[in-house]
Amino acid sequence: MDWAAISLSAELALVTLLVLLPAAVLVARWLAVTPWRGKPWLEGLLALPLVLPPTVIGYYLLVAMGAQSPLGRAFEALAGQTLAFSFTGLVVASVIFNIPFAVQPIQRAFEAIAPDIREAAQCCGLTFWQAFRRIELPLAWPGVLSAAVMTFAHTLGEFGVVLMVGGNIPGETQTVAIAIYDKVQSFDTAQAGAMSLLLLVISLVTIAVSYGLVTRLMRRRQPV
Amino acid sequence: MSLSLDLRHDGPPLDFRAEIPEGRITALVGPSGSGKTSILRSIAGLLRLRYARIALAGEPWDDDHIHRPTRSRPIGFVPQHYGLFPHLTVQGNVETALTHLAAEPRRARALACIALAHVDGLGARYPRELSGGQKQRVALARAIAREPRVLLLDEPFSAVDRSTRKRLYVELRRLHQQLGATIVLVTHDLDEAAQLAAHVCLLHRGRLLQAGPTGEVLTRPCCAAAARLLDIPNIFEAQVEPGQTGQTPLLRWGPHTLRAAGPLPADAASSLRWAILPSNVLLARPDKPWGSHLENPIPARVEEVIPLGGEAVVWLRPEGMPETRLQMRVTDRAVRRHAVAAGQEITVCLRVADVILLGAPHRNA
Numbered sequence: 001m002d003w004a005a006i007s008l009s010a011e012l013a014l015v016t017l018l019v020l021l022p023a024a025v026l027v028a029r030w031l032a033v034t035p036w037r038g039k040p041w042l043e044g045l046l047a048l049p050l051v052l053p054p055t056v057i058g059y060y061l062l063v064a065m066g067a068q069s070p071l072g073r074a075f076e077a078l079a080g081q082t083l084a085f086s087f088t089g090l091v092v093a094s095v096i097f098n099i100p101f102a103v104q105p106i107q108r109a110f111e112a113i114a115p116d117i118r119e120a121a122q123c124c125g126l127t128f129w130q131a132f133r134r135i136e137l138p139l140a141w142p143g144v145l146s147a148a149v150m151t152f153a154h155t156l157g158e159f160g161v162v163l164m165v166g167g168n169i170p171g172e173t174q175t176v177a178i179a180i181y182d183k184v185q186s187f188d189t190a191q192a193g194a195m196s197l198l199l200l201v202i203s204l205v206t207i208a209v210s211y212g213l214v215t216r217l218m219r220r221r222q223p224v
Numbered sequence: 225m226s227l228s229l230d231l232r233h234d235g236p237p238l239d240f241r242a243e244i245p246e247g248r249i250t251a252l253v254g255p256s257g258s259g260k261t262s263i264l265r266s267i268a269g270l271l272r273l274r275y276a277r278i279a280l281a282g283e284p285w286d287d288d289h290i291h292r293p294t295r296s297r298p299i300g301f302v303p304q305h306y307g308l309f310p311h312l313t314v315q316g317n318v319e320t321a322l323t324h325l326a327a328e329p330r331r332a333r334a335l336a337c338i339a340l341a342h343v344d345g346l347g348a349r350y351p352r353e354l355s356g357g358q359k360q361r362v363a364l365a366r367a368i369a370r371e372p373r374v375l376l377l378d379e380p381f382s383a384v385d386r387s388t389r390k391r392l393y394v395e396l397r398r399l400h401q402q403l404g405a406t407i408v409l410v411t412h413d414l415d416e417a418a419q420l421a422a423h424v425c426l427l428h429r430g431r432l433l434q435a436g437p438t439g440e441v442l443t444r445p446c447c448a449a450a451a452r453l454l455d456i457p458n459i460f461e462a463q464v465e466p467g468q469t470g471q472t473p474l475l476r477w478g479p480h481t482l483r484a485a486g487p488l489p490a491d492a493a494s495s496l497r498w499a500i501l502p503s504n505v506l507l508a509r510p511d512k513p514w515g516s517h518l519e520n521p522i523p524a525r526v527e528e529v530i531p532l533g534g535e536a537v538v539w540l541r542p543e544g545m546p547e548t549r550l551q552m553r554v555t556d557r558a559v560r561r562h563a564v565a566a567g568q569e570i571t572v573c574l575r576v577a578d579v580i581l582l583g584a585p586h587r588n589a
Contacts, residue, residue: 119270120307122294124321125370134320138311221310222352 001194004171005179012087012175013155016094017148024102024147029136031103032110033118047104049097058164061093065165085167090175093165094155101150109143110136142217149210153203227374227406229263230277236262238273238430244423246281249400249407251417251438254427254453260410261304262430264376267408268301269294280373280406300367300405301376305383306359308351314338314362315347321369333369340402341365342395357388361395368403375407381416393419414454418442426450443501448582451499457551459499461585464488472576479544482520483576489583497582502537504578505552507562508571520574524550526566531556538564540572 027046031039049057065083066072075083083089113136121131137144159177166173168182176195183192227244238259244250252260265271267278269285269292278286285292300321309317318334325333338344341361351359360380367375377396381389397420400407411417417424417438424441426434433450434441445451451459462475462482475482475498482498489496508518524540527549536559538552552572554564564570 114305114307116303116305116307117309119265119268119294120301120303120309120366121320122270123268123299123301124323124366125295126320126323127295130323134323135309139309220350 001191001198002174002176002179002183005174005176006195006198008087008171008174009156009176012090012094013152015091016098016155017151019091020095020098020102020151021144021148024099025106025137025140025144028103028106028143029110029132029140031107032113047100050100054097054158054160055164057097058093058161061089061096061161061165065089065092084165085169085173087166087172090162090166090173093161094158097158097161098151098154101154102147105143105146105150106140107143109140109146112143113139139221142214142221145210145217146214149206153206156199156203225281227267227281227408228277228279229267230275231263231266231273232275233262233273233430236430238262240427240430240432242425242432242435244406244408244425246406247404248422249396249409249420250423250425251409251411251421252425252427253411253414253417255412257429258427259430260412260427261378263427264301264378264408264410267374268299268376269297270301298370298373299376300370300372300374302360302363302367302378302380304378304380306351306363308359308363308366310351312350313347314343314349314351314354314365317351317362318366318369321366334365337365337369338362340368340399355388356384357392360384360388360392364396364399368399368405371403372405375403375405377407377409379410379412381411381413389416396420414442426453428453444580445499445582448497448499448585451580451582456499456501458502458505459497459582460548461495461497463495473581475579477545478542478548480520480522480542482574482579484579484581485577486581489581495585497585499580499582500574500578502551502553504575505540505550506573506575507552507554507558507564508573509562518571518573519576520579521571522550522574523569523571526564526568526570528566529559529564531559536564540570 031043062084063069064071065075067076067082072083079088083092117135117139118131121135126134157177159181162173162175163178168174168178174182176199180192180195183195225246227246229240229242229244231238231240236257236259240259240263252263254260262271266273266276272291276286278284284290285297309320312320315334315338318337319330322330322333335347338347341364343358343361343365346354346358346362351362354362363380381392384392409420421438424435424438425432426441428449433453434446442454445454445456448459460477462477465474465476472483473486473488475484484498508521523543525543526538527541528539530537535553535555538554540550540552542548542550558564
């Protein structure tokens with residue numbers, strides 16, 4: 001069992017969650033209520049990782065992070081290392097390809113809050129942030145939980161984008177999905193099988209537990 | 225001292241000016257789409273209109289330069305479906321309106337409001353565990369928690385059954401006596417307005433048709449459109465006898481001459497519309513010698529008698545007017561005593577004071 005790859009994947013998934021989730025909550029809340037006419041275009045842009053091949057996203061990210069790009073050069077000047085083929089680069093890529101998995105469930109949850117409820121919060125004298133913290137976020141919580149689980153599980157299993165942006169550097173960018181591919185390439189099917197089984201169990205348990213929780217939370221938040 | 229409203233908007237169409245008397249219950253009455261809810265929402269600051277002037281006792285809430293946000297208006301609002309927070313208990317719902325207080329006074333004030341709205345003992349329950357009437361009371365408790373100067377109720381009794389509604393009417397009147405707040409109640413139910421409100425604004429397509437004390441508005445419509453909204457079936461056209469400008473003008477209605485209590489409406493020409501409530505069409509008792517004292521006697525033939533829970537709707541065909549039907553409402557007892565039946569020839573009288581002059585007839589008016 002390649003524990004270094006497993007812990008790297010877990011670390012990547014957690015960091016991605018920490019970076020992506022707060023931003024996703026704010027963007028999703030805005031998308032849920034905005035009457036802005038350009039909204040479908042922005043929603044389409046954010047959903048692109050769902051339909052584009054991971055290699056295409058990986059290619060564009062690699063170009064954007066490469067030593068020739070302004071972003072790559074700026075990062076190298078600041079950090080003294082390249083953004084591509086680094087853990088930080090992997091986090092940036094992971095955040096970008098997880099955007100739809102994080103934003104969409106939260107947006108649907110905010111959209112499901114009846115206008116009556118938002119207006120009642122205003123009539124109760126709550127400021128925007130008070131209403132957000134006391135009323136909207138607790139009501140959208142099942143969506144936030146779904147988004148967290150989807151993002152976590154998706155990051156653990158992502159292969160194409162990670163390989164393109166991070167390469168296959170053990171201990172630095174070799175995630176569990178790439179380690180499994182590596183083991184298969186070197187005919188170590190026992191290790192590949194064990195790690196695949198572990199990934200399967202983790203994904204199944206995480207999703208099943210979260211589905212159960214979401215169902216329970218939803219029942220309490222049924223509109224009345 | 226009143227809530228002054230001058231509201232104009234295009235979608236939904238609104239052109240409404242009114243003074244809502246302070247400390248009383250005012251009903252905004254009108255059919256669906258007449259703009260009642262838009263008015264309520266704009267008072268609450270939840271709807272921005274093209275033009276809005278709202279002021280309470282001279283203190284502006286909305287004008288060219290000011291738009292006070294909802295949270296800083298001294299209002300309580302009970303929306304049609306209550307808007308209770310489903311993830312909070314009854315106590316939590318009421319306390320949400322009291323975030324400006326420290327924990328202990330907040331809890332005490334919430335309990336007091338819960339008791340005032342007669343839902344004590346339900347503080348730990350969630351909204352999904354409440355009946356329709358209980359939800360309505362909790363919404364009311366939450367709305368009064370901040371001691372609002374204006375309480376806005378948007379068809380608050382539409383989602384509860386009839387017996388609960390009757391009980392809630394009593395509780396709202398009691399609560400109003402205790403709070404003394406200005407209450408604006410939106411309803412399309414005339415009976416509800418009659419039972420609860422001291423003041424009524426009658427609305428049609430975003431415009432104010434008539435406003436005034438409830439008894440007057442519901443029984444003395446100012447125009448044909450108001451009479452129709454009040455569901456008065458007896459609206460007719462009559463000719464004004466020439467030279468009639470006095471306090472008791474004479475009208476020619478088919479072969480009959482009617483005296484009415486003037487003055488004639490400003491827009492009345494040679495002809496005008498008039499109306500009479502079915503309950504004001506009085507059966508002249510054949511056994512009583514009315515003689516010349518009978519006011520506006522109309523001989524008529526009974527066409528149909530429809531018993532309707534303690535009273536009867538009687539359709540009459542006035543003599544010499546084959547195209548006209550006049551509705552009369554009498555008690556079951558009167559129907560039995562005078563043996564009122566289809567085909568019978570009777571005389572009804574229309575008291576001068578009960579003849580309502582509505583103004584000149586207009587197409588579509």
